Amino acid sequence: MDFAISRRRMVEQHIKSRGVTDALVLEAMLQVPRHLFVEDALAGQAYGDYPLPIGHRQTISQPYMVAVMTEALQLKGGERVLEIGTGSGYQTAVLARIAGRVYSVERIPELARRARRILDQIGCSNVNIKVTDGTFGWEEQMPFDAILVTAGAPSIPRGYLEQLGVGGKLVIPVGSLGSQVLMRVTKTAEGRFEEERLLDCRFVPLIGGNGWQNDEY
Structure with missing residues (x-):
């Protein structure tokens, strides 16, 4: 299979045609080999939407959602980005193609190790991964220019807002276990935020002290 052709078709048919226009996002999605971030048996399906x-019990998000969430951060290049939920590492790699440095937090050690290997x-090389409860963010590395959360939260953890720099943007799915709304929160000044509802979505739950508990999932 010619994965480069499949990647270009994915970007043209599933992303660009549905309204994603950010040139940095489109180029990153053309560059990152999504088939490496799935099991070998699923490589042939890697570029489906x-x-x-x-x-x-985790998933690699559909390409369109990866593109929409990345575009929502409005990155220009060179930023410090916090990602909550490394997962397969695919979203991490897309962010790394644009940002200056990505700090990614994953609660499942096996996923973190596999993602690290593929990213290497x-x-x-501009990605740091930490295995811990992602609902607390990564306080030691704050402030961040952008924060992307790849799991659905019952509410927005306060720590994310505190770790966001002024002018920075947080993109996070918020809602019930079954469905969420993708939110973008912009920190306009210390202690002041603007919220936008972007679209309905459905993600695996954000598990941890400031998210859903394991016995609720």
Whole structure:
């Protein structure tokens, strides 16, 4: 299979044609080999516009959603980005193609190790991964220019807002276990925020002290 052709078709048919216009996002999605971030048996499906299982009850998000969430951050290049939920590492790699440095938090050690290996393989040397409860963010590395959360939260953890720099943007799915709304929160000044509702979505739950508890999932 010619994955470069599949990647270009994915961007043209599933992303660009549906309204994503950010040139940096489109180029990143053309560059990142999505098939490396799924199991070998699923490589042939990697460029379809749907999520795929990656084990541990987690998924790799559909390409369109990855593009929409990345575009919503309004990155220009060179930023410090916090990602909550490394997962397969695919979204991480897309961010790394644009941002200056990505700090990614994952609660499942096996996923973090696998993502690290693939990110190293494709040369994403500007990514730091930490295994911990992502609902608390990464306080030691604050402030961040952007924060992207790849799991659905019952509400917005206060720590994310505190770790966001002024002018920075937080993109996070918020809602019930079954469905969420993708929110963008812009920090306009210390202690002041503007919220926008972007679209309906459905993500795996954000598990942790400031999210859903394991016995609720």
